[in-house]
Amino acid sequence: MSDVVELFPDREQLVLNMGPHHPATHGVLRFVLHTDGEIMSRAVPDIGYLHRGLEKLAEGQTYAGYLPFTDRINYLEAMFCNQVYAMAVERLLAVSLPPRAEYLRMIACELNRLANHQISLGCIAMDLGAFTPFVYLVRERETINDLMEALCGNRLTHHYLRIGGVAFDVDDAWLGRLAGFLDHFEPVIDEFDSLITYNEILIQRMANVAVICGEDAVAFGLVGPNLRASGVDWDLRRDLPYSAYGEVEFDVPVGQGQIGTVGDCLERFIVRVAEMRQSCRILRQCLAKLPAGDIQAKVPRLIKPPKGEVYAAVEGARGELGVYLISDGSNKPYRLKWRTGSFAGLSIIEHISRGLMIADLVAVIATLDVIAPETDR
Amino acid sequence: MNLDEIGARLSKELGASVTRQEDVGDPSLCVPSTHWKQACLLCRDLEALDFRFLRSLCGVDRPEAGSLELVAHLWSYRLRHALVLRTRAPRDAAELPSLSSVWPAANWHEREAAELLGFRFLDHPDPRHLILPEGWEGHPLRKDYRQGKTALGIPTVRPGYEPEGAAS
Numbered sequence: 001m002s003d004v005v006e007l008f009p010d011r012e013q014l015v016l017n018m019g020p021h022h023p024a025t026h027g028v029l030r031f032v033l034h035t036d037g038e039i040m041s042r043a044v045p046d047i048g049y050l051h052r053g054l055e056k057l058a059e060g061q062t063y064a065g066y067l068p069f070t071d072r073i074n075y076l077e078a079m080f081c082n083q084v085y086a087m088a089v090e091r092l093l094a095v096s097l098p099p100r101a102e103y104l105r106m107i108a109c110e111l112n113r114l115a116n117h118q119i120s121l122g123c124i125a126m127d128l129g130a131f132t133p134f135v136y137l138v139r140e141r142e143t144i145n146d147l148m149e150a151l152c153g154n155r156l157t158h159h160y161l162r163i164g165g166v167a168f169d170v171d172d173a174w175l176g177r178l179a180g181f182l183d184h185f186e187p188v189i190d191e192f193d194s195l196i197t198y199n200e201i202l203i204q205r206m207a208n209v210a211v212i213c214g215e216d217a218v219a220f221g222l223v224g225p226n227l228r229a230s231g232v233d234w235d236l237r238r239d240l241p242y243s244a245y246g247e248v249e250f251d252v253p254v255g256q257g258q259i260g261t262v263g264d265c266l267e268r269f270i271v272r273v274a275e276m277r278q279s280c281r282i283l284r285q286c287l288a289k290l291p292a293g294d295i296q297a298k299v300p301r302l303i304k305p306p307k308g309e310v311y312a313a314v315e316g317a318r319g320e321l322g323v324y325l326i327s328d329g330s331n332k333p334y335r336l337k338w339r340t341g342s343f344a345g346l347s348i349i350e351h352i353s354r355g356l357m358i359a360d361l362v363a364v365i366a367t368l369d370v371i372a373p374e375t376d377r
Numbered sequence: 378m379n380l381d382e383i384g385a386r387l388s389k390e391l392g393a394s395v396t397r398q399e400d401v402g403d404p405s406l407c408v409p410s411t412h413w414k415q416a417c418l419l420c421r422d423l424e425a426l427d428f429r430f431l432r433s434l435c436g437v438d439r440p441e442a443g444s445l446e447l448v449a450h451l452w453s454y455r456l457r458h459a460l461v462l463r464t465r466a467p468r469d470a471a472e473l474p475s476l477s478s479v480w481p482a483a484n485w486h487e488r489e490a491a492e493l494l495g496f497r498f499l500d501h502p503d504p505r506h507l508i509l510p511e512g513w514e515g516h517p518l519r520k521d522y523r524q525g526k527t528a529l530g531i532p533t534v535r536p537g538y539e540p541e542g543a544a545s
Contacts (some may be wrong), residue, residue: 048508055493056517056519092402218429218454221482234454308401311433311450311461324435324450327401335518339433339450376508 013041018361020049026123026365027344027372033255033358043353043361045346051376063089063303064163066333071157073338074374077103079112082161087242088325089163089311090297092241092305098294101165102244105287107159107178108151109243109314110279114185116317117143117272124269124366125196128205133196138186144183158239163303165296165376179287186280191274197273206269207260210352210364214263220351221344224319225275226368229255229267236315243314248285250278264361268367293308304331318342318369342374380404383460386426387465390419398463405448405461413447413464414474420451420460421479427453428460434476436484436494438468438519445471445494452494475501493518 018028028049034041047226054073058066070085071078083105090097097105118141122134145155152160152168160167196202217230227234236251237245251318255267307329313322318341328334345368353361378386380397384406388395395416396407408416420428428451437446444465451460466473475498476483487498488507495516498504506513510529517523523532 048506048510051508053517061519076503094401216481219481221431221480232454239457309405309461310402311430320432322433322450324433324448326437335435335437337433337435343485344482347482351481 008228012036016355016358018043018358026370029370029372029375031349031361033361035358038357039352039360040356040358040361042350043356044350045159047346047372047375048136049376050373052373053335054377055338058333060332062331063333066336067163068159070158072373073158073377074318074340074342074371075156076116076371077317077321077374078156078158079109079160080314080321082159083109083243084312084316084321085325086161086163087314088310088323089303089305090130091310091312092308092325092327093163093299093303095164095297097165097297099244099291100169100293101295101297102284103163103290104166104170104295105292106243106245106248107170107283108148108158108166109359110282110286111144111147111178112158113279113317114140114276115148117276118144120317120366121192121269121272124363125202127362127366128202129260130196130199130202133192133226136188136195138193140185143184147174147178147181149179150295162296164299165294169295178283182280182287184195186277189276189280191339193273197270202269203259203266205359206363206367209260209265209360210356210367211261212263212348212352214264216348216351217263220348222319222348223341224266224315225271225345226318226341226345227319228253229271231255231257236313236320240313245282247289248282250282253278265363265367268369270371272369302331304329313339313340316341318345338377340374340377341367342370342372345370346375368373378458380406380460383426385455386423387416387419390423391416403461405463407463407465409463410466410473414476414479416462416464417449417476417479420462425456426460427455429480429483430454431476431480431486432459433514434483434490436490436496436518438494439465440468440520443468445496447473447490447496449476468495471496471498472499477502492516495519 013034016035018033020028030046032044056301069329070081073081083273118137122137125133131279212230214232217227233254238252253271255262258264305327309326311324313320322339324337326335384395384397391412393409393412395482398405398407409535420426430452432450435448445468446463446465490496492506492509
């Protein structure tokens with residue numbers, strides 16, 4: 001309570017509950033707010049409502065059997081969760097993938113990134129009171145869901161990737177549909193920009209709010225768009241290329257602070273919009289370069305990696321998504337740990353919440369793109 | 378710097394033995410638990426190491442060795458190198474200094490490791506449970522953990538249904 005006394009001398013604090021069921025907390029997540037009127041002295045996140053023990057469950061599953069569980073880590077990022085787990089096992093097995101499988105993984109993941117950013121940007125706008133952009137973006141996401149359904153039969157928890165490759169090949173008709181979607185969607189991003197990104201009310205609500213400096217972002221382990229919005233130029237796809245990202249060209253959007261400050265809520269919003277354009281660019285190159293060939297490497301039917309440990313990471317929609325996997329030589333993982341972007345994003349909120357308005361907290365949660373199931377696992 | 382050079386440098390600065398551990402996959406350095414925080418501070422502050430980013434901090438139960446392991450994955454954005462640093466503590470008295478003052482990101486990872494594996498972190502700024510409810514018995518990520526028939530007064534099994542391995 002010492003900081004409370006300092007900020008509000010001789011004033012009584014009101015302790016408020018926000019959540020666990022609150023439309024702005026993006027899942028079942030609770031905040032304990034210490035407030036004086038509208039101003040908070042701190043907001044303490046309380047998580048664990050969606051803890052499903054996915055790390056413990058891994059210890060009882062075979063390596064291939066755990067793959068469908070990874071979809072449930074984060075329902076908006078299923079492809080990335082599939083990919084990082086598959087990559088960890090492949091590195092233990094020393095399997096390398098046929099090029100077509102790598103490209104199909106890239107296509108699936110970038111589509112997933114688009115779908116995730118659409119929901120995330122729509123939710124930010126909705127949480128700040130603008131409902132229309134959400135509806136526009138959900139309409140676009142519906143097309144992606146249809147593409148995913150045609151690709152692997154599932155709309156949300158895709159389970160498209162397999163250890164050593166992908167489950168299904170694509171045909172020309174599907175690739176044509178994807179190209180058609182990109183032709184349609186790229187102008188929609190411009191439309192979205194003119195609709196909401198540079199909207200005066202949105203700028204007033206987000207610019208200069210909850211500024212996270214680059215140093216803090218690194219110290220608290222922020223990753224992905226949240227880190228780049230704070231001015232740290234880092235993207236695993238470009239800097240430590242995995243899959244076939246070394247063969248495609250794209251830019252990494254970094255917060256510039258043109259309207260507000262580097263590291264504020266608005267930057268986190270703008271970086272995500274810019275990432276959608278880059279994802280479209282990557283998808284177009286994948287379509288042009290997609291090689292022919294196998295979609296699955298030779299992997300033993302009974303997967304028994306040698307004794308060892310590996311840390312695999314991919315640039316998910318929320319940044320570095322990591323898996324630390326220890327094998328003891330049996331057919332089940334000995335220990336598996338998920339390192340997720342939401343976990344880091346949520347842990348910084350108590351640090352930055354001091355002096356914010358309650359309404360600003362909504363913008364902070366939304367722009368950090370926190371997803372409760374990913375935090376709790 | 379490669380792993381052996383980092384190991385030699387840490388060993389010299391700490392005045393303690395730093396061992397290299399390697400199976401398939403990522404090699405790691407193991408430091409004595411008495412020098413854990415000091416080693417982490419060096420990793421962060423030495424100009425030649427500059428590990429500012431704690432990617433992950435993970436506890437591992439090793440019942441056959443009677444110890445709990447804590448594994449830190451570090452990354453330096455400036456020098457673009459990685460390090461896996463680990464330490465071991467006895468399973469029944471796993472006390473380690475908290476790294477929250479070294480990397481604020483460690484705060485939540487340690488809270489998680491404390492409740493799920495039974496570490497005790499000294500000088501931790503906020504040693505409450507993170508994921509499990511207060512009052513939860515046992516440490517679920519230990520290998521010998523068995524869920525009871527009730528948890529916090531709520532039955533965990535359906536009547537007439539006995540899941541595999543849920544005995545005791």
